Amino acid sequence: MKTVVRYATLIMIGVLILSSQMQGQKKKKEEVPEAYSFTIEKSLPATSVKDQHRTGTCWSYAATSFIESELLRTGKGEHDLSEMFFVRKAYEMKAEKFVRMHGETNFSEGGLAMDVTHIWEEYGMLPNEAYDGLTIGDSLPVHGEMESVLRGYVDQVIKNRNGKLSPVWKHGFDATLDAYLGEVPEEFEYKGTRHTPQSFAGELGLNPEDYVSIGSFTHHPFYQDFLLEIPDNWLWSSIGNVPLDEMMGVLDHALENGYTICWDADVGEKSYDWKRGIALMPSTEIEDLSGLERARWDELSESEQQALFYDFSTPKKERSITQESRQEMFDNYQTTDDHLMHITGSARDQDGNKFYLVKNSWGTGAHIYKGYHYVSEAYMRAKTIFFMVHKEAVPASTAQKLGL
Secondary structure (H helix, E strand, O other): HHHHHHHHHHHHHHHHHHHHHHHHHHHHHHHOOOOOOOOEEOOOOOOOOOOEEEEEOOHHHHHHHHHHHHHHHHHOOOEEEEEHHHHHHHHHHHHHHHHHHHOOOOOOOOHHHHHHHHHHHOOOEOOOOOOOOOOOOOOOOEHHHHHHHHHHHHHHHOOOOOOOOOOOHHHHHHHHHHHOOOOOOOHHHHHHHEHHHHHHHHOOOHHHHHHEEOOOOOOOOOOOOOEEOOOOOOOOOOEEEEOHHHHHHHOOOOHOOOOOEEEEEEOOOOOOOOOOOEEEEEEEOOOOOOOOOOOHHOOHHHHHHOOOOOOOOOOOOOOOOHHHHHHHHHHHOOOOOOEEEEEEEEEEEHHHHEHHHHEOOEOOOOOOOOOOOEEEEEHHHHHHEEEEEHHHHOOOOHHHOOOO
């Protein structure tokens, strides 16, 4: 009996020692700092993170999120605007230009923030509850088949076996959009009031002409507007051109004064870790994933996704980005127009380095920061194509030089 008691006592002691060791290991593990930790310095009001899902429509999601923040900033309340209304109208306009240009322009899902302000000015806007673009039973948008069908349609219109364009080709194109996205309502009720798209946009009280786009490139003169030479600029929109330091000054001045920014950038770098939500420009060699979009990302296996990432196990020294190095990356196709998102604030890492808080449109899912990313200042300097902001957010000296 004493032997049994002795063994039981030894077992209990062993269990206690093991438990103590495991607790110590757990505590030690918890005390290990993250590779990056951030302190938010500025976080401006924004609506919930949306999910563009299997579409290439980031331009609409980013610009719509930006407009929603503008409504919050100006005291107009929280609104969930329809991204698909802008997508629908853009397809109509793209088809018209594509046919007129004999197929020598870009016809794809892609676009720019200026597409949204142009459509807003021409056609108004809709709340998402009046037009969500979901007609085929999916809870999130899936546009692969639709894009292929629409492209095939306009290709055949241009080939035209009849020898001349029929007066009804646009009707057939619009009917296809109706099937995939739904008919655009001429009138709808929202918060107890009857609206048209134009009257709804007017009641919100913002002016699409108040928004300007700014970039920094040396192949055009500074302080002048120029037509941005990227494939998704099917609308042939222009941006204002300023020196790099001045471009960053506009960005910082806007955030400091309560204005968010719609950001167009190259995000296909190996040093842009989507799962960790961190973007850097490390001093070592990086690889390219040009043309990144949610649909393309989803096609990669988890191991393929991980292989594209830089090692973030410890904070990294970043490259010094100059006007010349930035331009060289753009000229050599190392910087391409991949993705649009919404800058809503700024932060510092544990070493005091500046980062920008960026709202994405890929849902919250498994992302560490629930759909938000931290983009380093070096990355922002290197990989920004342009950004859109309210003209009152531009410093007076820059606004004067640009003639705003």
